Amino acid sequence: MATLADVARRAGVSTATVSRIINNSPKPVGEDLRERVLAAVAELQFVPNANAQHLARAHRSAVGVIVHDVSDPYFAEITRGLQRVATEHGRLVIICNSYRDPERELAYVDLLHAHQTAAIVLAGSGYHDAPVTARLDRKLRLYERGGGRVAVIGRHQHAGDAVVPENEHGGYLAADALYRLGHTTIGVIAGPRHLTTTTDRLAGVRRAARDHGHRLTARHLTYADFDRNGGLAAAAGLLDRHPRLTAIAALNDSMAVGALACLRERGIDVPGRMSVIGFDDMPISVDVTPPLSTVRLPLVEIGVRAMSLALREPAGDADQPRVEHAAAQLVLRGSTAPPPAATRSHRPSTGRIRRRG
Amino acid sequence: MATLADVARRAGVSTATVSRIINNSPKPVGEDLRERVLAAVAELQFVPNANAQHLARAHRSAVGVIVHDVSDPYFAEITRGLQRVATEHGRLVIICNSYRDPERELAYVDLLHAHQTAAIVLAGSGYHDAPVTARLDRKLRLYERGGGRVAVIGRHQHAGDAVVPENEHGGYLAADALYRLGHTTIGVIAGPRHLTTTTDRLAGVRRAARDHGHRLTARHLTYADFDRNGGLAAAAGLLDRHPRLTAIAALNDSMAVGALACLRERGIDVPGRMSVIGFDDMPISVDVTPPLSTVRLPLVEIGVRAMSLALREPAGDADQPRVEHAAAQLVLRGSTAPPPAATRSHRPSTGRIRRRG
DNA sequence: ACCTTCCAGGTAAGCGCTTTCCAGTACGGT
DNA sequence: ACCGTACTGGAAAGCGCTTACCTGGAAGGT
Numbered sequence: 014m015a016t017l018a019d020v021a022r023r024a025g026v027s028t029a030t031v032s033r034i035i036n037n038s039p040k041p042v043g044e045d046l047r048e049r050v051l052a053a054v055a056e057l058q059f060v061p062n063a064n065a066q067h068l069a070r071a072h073r074s075a076v077g078v079i080v081h082d083v084s085d086p087y088f089a090e091i092t093r094g095l096q097r098v099a100t101e102h103g104r105l106v107i108i109c110n111s112y113r114d115p116e117r118e119l120a121y122v123d124l125l126h127a128h129q130t131a132a133i134v135l136a137g138s139g140y141h142d143a144p145v146t147a148r149l150d151r152k153l154r155l156y157e158r159g160g161g162r163v164a165v166i167g168r169h170q171h172a173g174d175a176v177v178p179e180n181e182h183g184g185y186l187a188a189d190a191l192y193r194l195g196h197t198t199i200g201v202i203a204g205p206r207h208l209t210t211t212t213d214r215l216a217g218v219r220r221a222a223r224d225h226g227h228r229l230t231a232r233h234l235t236y237a238d239f240d241r242n243g244g245l246a247a248a249a250g251l252l253d254r255h256p257r258l259t260a261i262a263a264l265n266d267s268m269a270v271g272a273l274a275c276l277r278e279r280g281i282d283v284p285g286r287m288s289v290i291g292f293d294d295m296p297i298s299v300d301v302t303p304p305l306s307t308v309r310l311p312l313v314e315i316g317v318r319a320m321s322l323a324l325r326e327p328a329g330d331a332d333q334p335r336v337e338h339a340a341a342q343l344v345l346r347g348s349t350a351p352p353p354a355a356t357r358s359h360r361p362s363t364g365r366i367r368r369r370g
Numbered sequence: 371m372a373t374l375a376d377v378a379r380r381a382g383v384s385t386a387t388v389s390r391i392i393n394n395s396p397k398p399v400g401e402d403l404r405e406r407v408l409a410a411v412a413e414l415q416f417v418p419n420a421n422a423q424h425l426a427r428a429h430r431s432a433v434g435v436i437v438h439d440v441s442d443p444y445f446a447e448i449t450r451g452l453q454r455v456a457t458e459h460g461r462l463v464i465i466c467n468s469y470r471d472p473e474r475e476l477a478y479v480d481l482l483h484a485h486q487t488a489a490i491v492l493a494g495s496g497y498h499d500a501p502v503t504a505r506l507d508r509k510l511r512l513y514e515r516g517g518g519r520v521a522v523i524g525r526h527q528h529a530g531d532a533v534v535p536e537n538e539h540g541g542y543l544a545a546d547a548l549y550r551l552g553h554t555t556i557g558v559i560a561g562p563r564h565l566t567t568t569t570d571r572l573a574g575v576r577r578a579a580r581d582h583g584h585r586l587t588a589r590h591l592t593y594a595d596f597d598r599n600g601g602l603a604a605a606a607g608l609l610d611r612h613p614r615l616t617a618i619a620a621l622n623d624s625m626a627v628g629a630l631a632c633l634r635e636r637g638i639d640v641p642g643r644m645s646v647i648g649f650d651d652m653p654i655s656v657d658v659t660p661p662l663s664t665v666r667l668p669l670v671e672i673g674v675r676a677m678s679l680a681l682r683e684p685a686g687d688a689d690q691p692r693v694e695h696a697a698a699q700l701v702l703r704g705s706t707a708p709p710p711a712a713t714r715s716h717r718p719s720t721g722r723i724r725r726r727g
Numbered sequence: 728a729c730c731t732t733c734c735a736g737g738t739a740a741g742c743g744c745t746t747t748c749c750a751g752t753a754c755g756g757t
Numbered sequence: 758a759c760c761g762t763a764c765t766g767g768a769a770a771g772c773g774c775t776t777a778c779c780t781g782g783a784a785g786g787t
Contacts, residue, residue: 014516016773027737032775040776043735058512063484064424065773068742083465084450089441096467105481108440108465110453124462127420155415159371241657270657300598300627302659373743384767389745397746400765422743425772 015057024053035061067129073161075105076323077125081113081137085240086295087265087312091136091166094316102324104131111137113205115145122152132162132323136316138210139168146170164323166315167210174322174335176315180210183308183341184217187262187290190306190343192225195351196260196288200251201229202272203264204239211236214264214292233258237268244271252279259287259352266291266298269305273348284350294344303347315339372414381410392418424486430518432462433680434482438470438494442597443652444622444669448493448523451673459681461488468494470562472502479509489519489680493673495567496525503527521680523672524567531679531692533672537567540665540698541574544619544647547663547700549582552708553617553645557608558586559629560621561596568593571621571649590615594625601628609636616644616709623648623655626662630705641707651701660704672696 017035021028026046033040034050053059067073078095080088092108099106107130111118118135125133133156140146153163153172163173167180191199201218204211215234222229235251237243244263248271251258263269269291273283281287283303291298294309318337374392378385383403390397391407410416424430435452437445449465456463464487468475475492482490490513497503510520510529520530524537548556558575561568572591579586589611594604601620605628608615620626626648630640638644640660648655651666675694 017775018773028774029737029739029776030735033736036775038776041735046736060480060483060512060516062425062486062773063481064421064486065742066484066775067421068419068425068744069773069775070742071775082450083440084443084446086441086443089446093439093441100467105464105466108463123417124420126417127423129419129421155417159417241653270654274657296598297627297654297657300631300654300658374745375743385744386746386767386769387765390766393745395746398765403766419743422772423745425774426743426745427772428745 014062015059017059017061020050020053020057020059023057024049026050073129073131074103075107075128075130076132076134076320077107077109077121077128077130078134078136079109079111079118079121079125082110083108086267086297087293088136090295090312091316091319094313094318095134095136095320096316097313098317098320098324104324113137113208115140115142115149119145119149119152122149122156126152126156126159126161130161132164134164134166134319134323135168135171135173136166136319138204138208139170141207141209141212162323162327164319166319169336170209172334174327174337176318176322176337176339178310178315178339179341180213181217181220183292183310184214184219184264185221186217186341186343187292187308188218188221189224190345190349191260191262191288191290192221192227194260194288194349197227197352198233198255198258199260199262200248200255200258201234201262201264202244202247202251202268203234203236204243204268206236208239211264218262218264239265240267241271241274244268245275246271248272248275252281260349261287261289263289263291266293266295266305266307269307269348270297270301273301273305284348286353288349288352290349299346306346306349307344309342309344311339311342372416374416374418377407377410377414377416380414381406383407430486430488431460432464432485432487433489433491433677434464434466434478434485434487435491435493436466436468436475436478436482439467440465443624443654444650445493447652447669448673448676451670451675452491452493452677453673454670455674455677455681461681470494470565472497472499472506476502476506476509479506479513483509483513483516483518487518489521491521491523491676491680492525492528492530493523493676495561495565496527498564498566498569519680519684521676523676526693527566529691531684531694533675533679533694533696535667535672535696536698537570538574538577540649540667541571541576541621542578543574543698543700544649544665545575545578546581547702547706548617548619548645548647549578549584551617551645551706554584554709555590555612555615556617556619557605557612557615558591558619558621559601559604559608559625560591560593561600561625563593565596568621575619596622597624598628598631601625602632603628605629605632609638617706618644618646620646620648623650623652623662623664626664626705627654627658630658630662641705643710645706645709647706656703663703663706664701666699666701668696668699 017028017031021031031050034047083092109121150171157163165171165173165175167178203215219229235247237247261272263272272289276283283289291305291307294307298305298307374385374388378388388407391404440449466478507528514520522528522530522532524535560572576586592604592607594600618629620629629646633640640646648662648664651664655662655664
């Protein structure tokens, strides 16, 4: 591997000159030398050692992103937004998958810290686990004190700037839509119990139930893995325990797709006999049958905003992190309808989209 | 930011000792010192500077991955496989999205080279662009000469080990299945013209046509973006130009899903009036309606094998890169059937999966 | 003709770590 | 009591780059 010194020797100049030319520093360099050096760089196919560069200069360039799993459409979309902004700023993005393992998440924060990344974006639900949360928070603060920038997505409990999706409100919108259609008992497929996203969204569902004079009992609630197969299994369980259900709310679209698959297997018509509503509005939701009613989260935009926060100068008041909210929006498509024998006939507001100020 | 030296000072030892303890080097260190150092590390919340570490020691740790777009399910699956193996080896993965821009791809190779990654995995179609290909190849070779390992996915034309999906054969399988069902003129939605994946798969389709005594004319062929909306637009064009079409082969599943959407919009029954077959078997394919017939590529496995190659010692004979093939496999689901007025009645082999040795 | 100013280019001191080599001590053998 | 050995810990030389500071000489002023 050719080094700076090799290039310098070959061009018959000092390493300082080569460095200046390569980084086209403001310091002027004669045209003849510049040419000689550039020629030497080309001949030797010199590629500067980024580790050495980072060590020598103060400023950081790459940014780290920790998500649960990039191959999950939810994070894929967010990541797309993150990437876009990072690329605009000429930043390399390092993506880390925690696979929802808090320990791995902690390890990755250390890793990104160690790699002197300019910022860490932490996306994905927090955990109901006080010790872990505290440890994570401590690491994040330490990283910030060392000059790193932190932006979190959907985690109120941490240091750093945040963009938080309206999970509670979204949960409300989903359940409210179902009740308004005339459903009286709805089954809920929740995500893993220890995730804050689950409880946030669930809280909204509960509030809607109360508002409509209902109560969400344990029998109508199942916790499942936040993916398609989790939703499929959960729907099966719900149906077995409660054959008269007329609507299912899944707390994300992947699970809703699983529920749809279960219903299809059993020959239960959607939305004729059973309504299904999801959450997130991932891209594929329009292409399943029937197209999935859901609560849209502006996933790409969330990514864009989080990365923008992370790359912008920290707020003057460092102890007052910036918090931005991402609006949840009801999107009614084909998977929801009034219940089969709806006595109360509320006019279904099909296709209408309500936005919350 | 605390440094090694800070820790050493605080513990009253030399930096060498701290370094040994932190990396638990084979060199024995007294228990009392070890405790003092560990205490100092904790108090100072010391996080070693990874750049300095990499500079000081020879060996490389992270591996780089260049894909077109992680949020595309095709790459998401491959990436999942790559990640799994990398994680098993304790390697950090740096994911880079080229968004199918050759220049960006070149830039990323330099970047990963500069960052001294242990290996580069290049996934995704090559380009029909000789100068770009040559430049890329040169960079890759240079990187290899510097001790880096290279593994490519689906690019025969490059240095380094490779795992190549049977694109040509897969194209054959898809078209062959359609012809066997009795279709005589099939429309083909291809990906972008300048991608080798497109031409490879298309070659298979053409071969199947020939074998069945047909010819693929330009009228039945459309080039489109390799995504859902590309497929949707392409299907619309095909249908307009050729209303009597009874089957469409899309060269990836995303486009097939788009075609399905187009057909649904127009009220054309699938598979009653029109068969659709995709390519890749991405996870969502079972959940669209009707479930998509397709050609399966073992995406996760491809990722696993590519990363395994990249992490394994180079072959003894360095100039003879290892090449592994990934078998394409026909998967018939609900989106294919005989044409409406099939005169030649070949028994459809619904649900059957044929594997190629 | 001399001194100042300015500029291109070089010298060398790090950046934070690893690791080789060396020093000092304690021990055992004779 | 002396020497050899073993073993723990430290000193210091880099790893490949950046950059503050310095130098020599040309240009300009009086």
